[in-house]
Amino acid sequence: MERITLDGVEQTSNLKAELFIAAGGLATGVLAAVVNFLFAQGTDGDIASVLPHGAGAMGLLAASGYYFAAIVARQRPTRRVLVNMLLIGFGCFALTEYLAYQALTVDGVRVADVLSFWDYYRVKVEHVQVRSLHDGGRPSPELGSLGYVWEFGRLCCFLLGSGLASTYLQNKPYCETCKRYFGRRRMLLKARDTAKVNEFVQTLWLDTSSVGEEYERRVGKQRHYGFRVWLSGCKTCGTKLLTFAVAHQYTKQPFAAYSFRGESLFRKDLSADESQAEAPAEPAHRKVS
Numbered sequence: 001m002e003r004i005t006l007d008g009v010e011q012t013s014n015l016k017a018e019l020f021i022a023a024g025g026l027a028t029g030v031l032a033a034v035v036n037f038l039f040a041q042g043t044d045g046d047i048a049s050v051l052p053h054g055a056g057a058m059g060l061l062a063a064s065g066y067y068f069a070a071i072v073a074r075q076r077p078t079r080r081v082l083v084n085m086l087l088i089g090f091g092c093f094a095l096t097e098y099l100a101y102q103a104l105t106v107d108g109v110r111v112a113d114v115l116s117f118w119d120y121y122r123v124k125v126e127h128v129q130v131r132s133l134h135d136g137g138r139p140s141p142e143l144g145s146l147g148y149v150w151e152f153g154r155l156c157c158f159l160l161g162s163g164l165a166s167t168y169l170q171n172k173p174y175c176e177t178c179k180r181y182f183g184r185r186r187m188l189l190k191a192r193d194t195a196k197v198n199e200f201v202q203t204l205w206l207d208t209s210s211v212g213e214e215y216e217r218r219v220g221k222q223r224h225y226g227f228r229v230w231l232s233g234c235k236t237c238g239t240k241l242l243t244f245a246v247a248h249q250y251t252k253q254p255f256a257a258y259s260f261r262g263e264s265l266f267r268k269d270l271s272a273d274e275s276q277a278e279a280p281a282e283p284a285h286r287k288v289s
Contacts, residue, residue: 017075022084024069025062029092032062037099055157062092062158063165070169074180082166086159093158097121125151171254173241175234182232182241188265189229197227197244203266204242206258211244214256219246228252231265 036058066085070077077085101120104111111120125147143150173182189200201208224246233240238261245254 014075014078017073018078018081018084020073021066021069021075021077021081022088024065025085025088026065028065029062029088030095031065032058033092033095033099035061036096037103040100041103055154056160056164058092058096059089059158059160060164062089063163067165067169071181076174077166077169082163085166086163089159090155093155173232173243173257175237175239177239178234178236180234180236183235185230185232185243187228187230188242190226192226194227197229200229205267206242206260206265208242208244208256208258211256215244215246218255219253222246224248224253 063085066077066081070081098117101117102110102112104120115123126144127142128147128150174180175182189196191197191200197211201211226247228245228247230243230245231240232243240260240262242258242260242265243254244256245252247253
């Protein structure tokens with residue numbers, strides 16, 4: 001694959017990729033607003049009003065277009081794209097409210113024919129009632145001015161869901177040489193104790209002597225549910241990335257990663273000696289959190 005080296009051409013290519021990513025985010029942002037609206041119309045409820053899961057889920061749906069478009073465009077999100085994500089997330093949040101405003105009727109009269117959007121929104125916020133899932137769904141008294149605090153929290157959860165897509169893309173292995181994300185990862189190990197990890201490490205020709213130190217530095221005494229080791233790679237240049245992580249309840253936290261080239265990781269698959277080990281010409285993206 002020919003690599004673009006001219007600054008002007010590369011900047012134009014990046015701008016096109018960013019516009020493509022923004023278009024993907026805009027499409028799913030509108031989709032999230034419509035889904036929330038249709039759900040509210042059919043159930044007299046509102047997904048985006050459920051904290052924190054509902055608002056976060058809608059924010060994540062709104063930003064999902066960024067994720068898939070970035071994978072297709074092979075473009076890592078820049079700060080400009082992140083700002084764009086947050087702005088479209090905010091716009092999607094506003095759109096969900098505006099759609100509800102346009103559809104609301106009271107005694108057969110459209111609220112939009114009587115109140116401006118801002119007056120409607122102020123009344124809605126100040127008269128909001130919170131329902132507890134642990135108390136039979138009984139509503140609380142109207143929040144009054146505290147409704148603005150509730151609404152701000154709802155917006156933050158929505159934007160947090162949007163920000164998760166950017167965070168995931170930033171941490172996803174990326175080949176700086178070929179400007180593309182690594183392919184689907186292949187899980188090599190699932191273990192609950194360090195003994196299995198140590199046993200696995202002994203089968204490798206890679207120098208993973210720092211894995212214990214990285215584990216202590218990045219994980220330490222954090223509670224987790226076991227260890228995961230997976231392999232991913234760049235389909236263009238053949239660079240591979242071996243990642244060690246701990247499994248939390250809902251996420252996996254990488255703590256060490258090693259890049260290499262070669263047909264196999266394991267000593268038993270080498271026909272001669274370890275001279276087959278080959279370091280990448282340019283290191284792959286090895287950021288771990």
